[in-house]
Amino acid sequence: MSQLDELKAQRRGLMIVLSSPSGAGKTTLTRKLLAENPDMTMSVSATTRHPRRGEKDGVDYYFVSKEKFSELETEDEFLEHARVFDNFYGTPRAPVEEALQEGRDVVFDIDWQGAQQLTQAAAEDLVRIFILPPNMRELEKRLRTRAQDSDETIAKRMSKSEAEISHWLEYDYVIVNEDIDTAMEELRTIVNAERLRRKRQPWLGGFVKSLISGG
Numbered sequence: 001m002s003q004l005d006e007l008k009a010q011r012r013g014l015m016i017v018l019s020s021p022s023g024a025g026k027t028t029l030t031r032k033l034l035a036e037n038p039d040m041t042m043s044v045s046a047t048t049r050h051p052r053r054g055e056k057d058g059v060d061y062y063f064v065s066k067e068k069f070s071e072l073e074t075e076d077e078f079l080e081h082a083r084v085f086d087n088f089y090g091t092p093r094a095p096v097e098e099a100l101q102e103g104r105d106v107v108f109d110i111d112w113q114g115a116q117q118l119t120q121a122a123a124e125d126l127v128r129i130f131i132l133p134p135n136m137r138e139l140e141k142r143l144r145t146r147a148q149d150s151d152e153t154i155a156k157r158m159s160k161s162e163a164e165i166s167h168w169l170e171y172d173y174v175i176v177n178e179d180i181d182t183a184m185e186e187l188r189t190i191v192n193a194e195r196l197r198r199k200r201q202p203w204l205g206g207f208v209k210s211l212i213s214g215g
């Protein structure tokens with residue numbers, strides 16, 4: 001690692017919020033982003049909803065009872081929490097704070113309510129990205145292909161999609177996910193640009209000083 005690389009590593013992590021209506025491809029984008037950035041961590045939320053097929057406790061979510069959830073809420077263990085559909089979701093506070101201090105970016109798959117709460121709590125570290133589907137037919141198709149939810153749940157999610165989409169103006173960036181490779185390139189561009197913001201590179205002051213003094 002060059003001396004400059006070492007300096008560049010001295011940064012605070014970003015809080016990257018990805019929101020979208022269900023089925024817009026957010027999960028795929030998130031997985032790819034994490035695979036490309038081994039230092040990045042995913043914020044694992046606690047939820048009272050039941051696990052879907054293939055979902056693992058502690059990986060996809062911490063699956064908890066309603067009682068446990070309200071206990072965690074009372075103890076102020078959540079950075080933000082919200083009710084989505086008929087379930088509760090919350091972001092555990094401690095792992096996020098630890099990662100940011102270590103200079104690691106944290107990715108959040110949370111809804112507009114969570115994004116709003118994080119804007120109140122941590123606007124400086126926040127990058128809010130909204131993912132849109134190319135059209136509503138595609139959204140429904142993706143929900144059905146997933147085939148893990150009942151027809152009733154899919155209908156409910158479709159009807160909620162419009163409400164979720166109505167919050168697009170509250171985000172810093174919007175990606176329309178028609179083609180996954182293009183969407184991924186756009187996501188990479190956003191993350192790189194946000195890392196390069198002057199305020200996110202606290203080492204620059206000292207660096208410029210030594211540049212000027214001929215160091």
Ligand code: 5GP
Nearest residue numbers: 045081082084089090091109110111113114
């Ligand atoms: P799903 O049940 O499909 O995994 O998630 C449903 C919705 O809840 C998604 O829009 C997801 O982004 C949101 N969600 C998941 N975890 C959290 C969380 O910790 N906080 C908030 N506010 N929303 C969450």
